[in-house]
Amino acid sequence: MGRAAAAMIVPLVLALCTAVAGAAVVEHTFNVGGMNISQLCTESVIYTANKQLPGPTIEANEGDTVVVHVVNDSPYSLSIHWHGIFQLLSGWADGAHLITDCSIQPAANFTYQFNITGQEGTLWWHAHSSLLRATVHGALIIKPRNGTAGYPFPPPYGEIPIILGEWWNKNVNDVETDAHLTGLGPAISDALTINGMPGDQTPCQGAGVYEVEVASNETYLLRIINAAVNVELFFSVSRHPFTVVAIDASYTDPYATDVIAISPGQTVDALVTTSAPPGRYYMAASVFDSKTVSFPFNTGTATGVFRYEGAPNDTAPSMPAMPSHTDVVAAGTFYWSLTGLVRPGDPPVPTAVNHSMLVEFGLEQGPCAPDQTRCQGFALVASMNRNSFQFPKNVSLLKALFDGLPAVYSEDFPVTPPPVPGIRKATSVMKVMYGDVVEVVLQSREYSGVLGTESHPIHLHGFNFFVLAQGLGPFDPTSAPSAYNLVNPQVRNTVAVPGGGWAVIRFTANNPGMWFMHCHLDAHLPLGLAMVFEVLDGPAPNMLPPPPVDYPKCY
Numbered sequence: 333m334g335r336a337a338a339a340m341i342v343p344l345v346l347a348l349c350t351a352v353a354g355a356a357v358v359e360h361t362f363n364v365g366g367m368n369i370s371q372l373c374t375e376s377v378i379y380t381a382n383k384q385l386p387g388p389t390i391e392a393n394e395g396d397t398v399v400v401h402v403v404n405d406s407p408y409s410l411s412i413h414w415h416g417i418f419q420l421l422s423g424w425a426d427g428a429h430l431i432t433d434c435s436i437q438p439a440a441n442f443t444y445q446f447n448i449t450g451q452e453g454t455l456w457w458h459a460h461s462s463l464l465r466a467t468v469h470g471a472l473i474i475k476p477r478n479g480t481a482g483y484p485f486p487p488p489y490g491e492i493p494i495i496l497g498e499w500w501n502k503n504v505n506d507v508e509t510d511a512h513l514t515g516l517g518p519a520i521s522d523a524l525t526i527n528g529m530p531g532d533q534t535p536c537q538g539a540g541v542y543e544v545e546v547a548s549n550e551t552y553l554l555r556i557i558n559a560a561v562n563v564e565l566f567f568s569v570s571r572h573p574f575t576v577v578a579i580d581a582s583y584t585d586p587y588a589t590d591v592i593a594i595s596p597g598q599t600v601d602a603l604v605t606t607s608a609p610p611g612r613y614y615m616a617a618s619v620f621d622s623k624t625v626s627f628p629f630n631t632g633t634a635t636g637v638f639r640y641e642g643a644p645n646d647t648a649p650s651m652p653a654m655p656s657h658t659d660v661v662a663a664g665t666f667y668w669s670l671t672g673l674v675r676p677g678d679p680p681v682p683t684a685v686n687h688s689m690l691v692e693f694g695l696e697q698g699p700c701a702p703d704q705t706r707c708q709g710f711a712l713v714a715s716m717n718r719n720s721f722q723f724p725k726n727v728s729l730l731k732a733l734f735d736g737l738p739a740v741y742s743e744d745f746p747v748t749p750p751p752v753p754g755i756r757k758a759t760s761v762m763k764v765m766y767g768d769v770v771e772v773v774l775q776s777r778e779y780s781g782v783l784g785t786e787s788h789p790i791h792l793h794g795f796n797f798f799v800l801a802q803g804l805g806p807f808d809p810t811s812a813p814s815a816y817n818l819v820n821p822q823v824r825n826t827v828a829v830p831g832g833g834w835a836v837i838r839f840t841a842n843n844p845g846m847w848f849m850h851c852h853l854d855a856h857l858p859l860g861l862a863m864v865f866e867v868l869d870g871p872a873p874n875m876l877p878p879p880p881v882d883y884p885k886c887y
């Protein structure tokens with residue numbers, strides 16, 4: 333690791349461009365490489381940006397330009413995805429390996445460059461090529477143009493990023509290789525983490541604990557990110573109820589709750605007031621397991637500490653009451669109660685729909701592939717409308733679209749589940765015109781009684797969507813639409829579709845490119861639980877520009 337590890341934050345005023353007066357360039361260099369770490373009483377080598385876990389926080393204002401030079405000092409090829417960023421006319425920088433770009437090869441580098449337009453709140457960045465995202469991730473915080481004064485709530489006294497994660501003692505690339513060879517998905521993680529540390533409730537004495545000092549009688553904004561790889565989580569702070577004010581960088585109506593449910597890919601911004609007696613209070617994260625057939629999962633609890641200024645360090649903190657791991661009511665109440673904050677100028681929910689889709693998905697048992705040498709009887713396979721997504725081999729879908737390359741993908745993604753029983757392995761996309769309104773009923777299905785169902789966090793790149801309604805069981809097209817919230821639905825980039833249930837999302841395809849929609853459980857993405865929206869160019873200037881000059885080559 334010869335290169336400087338420090339993050340650079342260089343806010344420069346764009347003096348020459350009056351149209352973006354006040355907008356800044358936020359520039360970072362991420363050296364992604366190995367580092368030795370002692371965690372859970374085990375010595376490991378992990379891969380991180382700038383030897384930080386979580387990685388550096390990117391802080392910007394709406395309207396800014398973000399420039400990140402990523403230097404790959406790891407032995408793995410990798411890309412970085414800016415999760416939730418719209419990437420308006422900058423789809424090349426989305427960082428979805430083989431969808432929008434190709435991974436950065438070892439010893440190579442690439443500069444991601446994009447503008448932040450029309451979104452505020454908490455997002456994050458993560459590797460989008462393999463389980464490397466377990467440790468290659470960090471917060472991406474977007475403040476209003478005029479700073480904290482622009483918040484639709486009183487500016488808090490302080491802000492605290494809370495990045496929830498999952499930790500494996502083993503090299504995560506080996507975990508992923510094992511998952512493929514066995515056909516059964518990755519081994520469960522060894523710990524959950526809060527800001528990179530497991531806390532003091534693990535069998536390892538002296539494991540790292542994230543502790544933050546807070547002042548009494550002040551309000552703090554927690555920016556909570558679920559960067560865990562495969563698990564939905566509950567999060568609470570003892571004696572500190574939350575007021576949720578934003579999710580996925582989209583403001584909500586204030587929502588009071590003691591417990592937050594958060595799926596991989598999602599963020600929650602929540603206010604807490606430090607009005608408890610001065611002392612130490614645990615924050616805790618534990619798994620929400622929605623599987624209808626029981627499989628092993630991580631039953632541990634990650635802890636961190638809120639310590640009031642001046643409070644003695646040796647008093648034992650009090651633990652929050654956590655929901656049980658299988659408390660679907662606690663999770664569903666949180667996920668379903670949120671509504672969007674509607675402010676003047678916000679885009680209304682579009683009412684005329686151009687494409688109305690029903691997309692069913694789930695896991696089933698498939699045949700072992702010849703290279704799955706440790707597969708015993710069956711391998712897991714996943715699909716959306718009976719298409720198990722296959723990545724292209726040697727060129728990104730976006731490059732294939734831009735260059736008009738034939739035979740890389742097919743424009744035949746079914747808008748409703750086909751009646752055919754079998755699964756088709758294909759690189760199939762849904763083509764839409766610029767500006768089209770797309771509605772998708774996301775339906776979780778049970779295909780195999782052995783595997784049951786579970787909640788799948790479905791993430792869409794390039795857009796936010798309105799969540800018009802959610803429900804359990806099969807979607808009923810006659811009764812459900814009358815209950816759609818077209819007034820103040822929550823706005824997200826990732827929705828936790830309940831196991832065996834459904835969610836209706838709607839978005840305007842106002843950004844040309846190739847946009848991945850996939851399950852954000854890394855256990856399911858390689859199995860094929862994904863599809864792609866191909867959005868054609870609109871009238872000038874809504875056309876995708878050529879790729880950046882240093883665009884990584886595929887292999």
Ligand SMILES: *[C@@H]1O[C@H](CO)[C@@H](O)[C@H](O)[C@H]1NC(C)=O
Nearest residue numbers: 333365366367368369377378
């Ligand atoms: C980890 O530590 C070992 C032994 O001290 C050293 O040889 C190796 O270079 C270190 N690896 C990294 C990535 O720093």
Ligand SMILES: *[C@@H]1O[C@H](CO)[C@@H](O)[C@H](O)[C@H]1NC(C)=O
Nearest residue numbers: 401402403404439440441442
């Ligand atoms: C990035 O790659 C270019 C082209 O290979 C090289 O000239 C440059 O020095 C590299 N930059 C860094 C920071 O490694």
Ligand SMILES: *[C@@H]1O[C@H](CO)[C@@H](O)[C@H](O)[C@H]1NC(C)=O
Nearest residue numbers: 352397420421422445446447
């Ligand atoms: C960002 O916005 C500026 C000003 O509109 C524009 O010139 C530039 O091309 C944009 N950059 C990207 C990467 O989209």
Ligand SMILES: *[C@@H]1O[C@H](CO)[C@@H](O)[C@H](O)[C@H]1NC(C)=O
Nearest residue numbers: 476477478479480481482483
């Ligand atoms: C900040 O900007 C928002 C609109 O983006 C506006 O409503 C608010 O009044 C502004 N606040 C201040 C203090 O300028």
Ligand SMILES: *[C@@H]1O[C@H](CO)[C@@H](O)[C@H](O)[C@H]1NC(C)=O
Nearest residue numbers: 547548549550606607608610
């Ligand atoms: C916090 O507010 C409470 C209620 O007003 C008050 O009793 C307490 O003294 C305050 N604590 C501090 C440290 O100011």
Ligand SMILES: *[C@@H]1O[C@H](CO)[C@@H](O)[C@H](O)[C@H]1NC(C)=O
Nearest residue numbers: 545639641642643644645646
């Ligand atoms: C508690 O520990 C922190 C850091 O370890 C220190 O800054 C603080 O002064 C300590 N507080 C007391 C009351 O000892």
Ligand SMILES: *[C@@H]1O[C@H](CO)[C@@H](O)[C@H](O)[C@H]1NC(C)=O
Nearest residue numbers: 684685686687765767768769
């Ligand atoms: C999408 O719907 C709008 C409103 O109904 C209509 O004006 C437009 O032509 C439709 N677009 C396409 C490509 O059909």
Ligand SMILES: *[C@@H]1O[C@H](CO)[C@@H](O)[C@H](O)[C@H]1NC(C)=O
Nearest residue numbers: 724725726727737738739740
């Ligand atoms: C990519 O692979 C396809 C199919 O395997 C092949 O037809 C095409 O020539 C390859 N393209 C490049 C640029 O290697």
Ligand SMILES: [Cu+2]
Nearest residue numbers: 788851853856
């Ligand atoms: Cu899934």
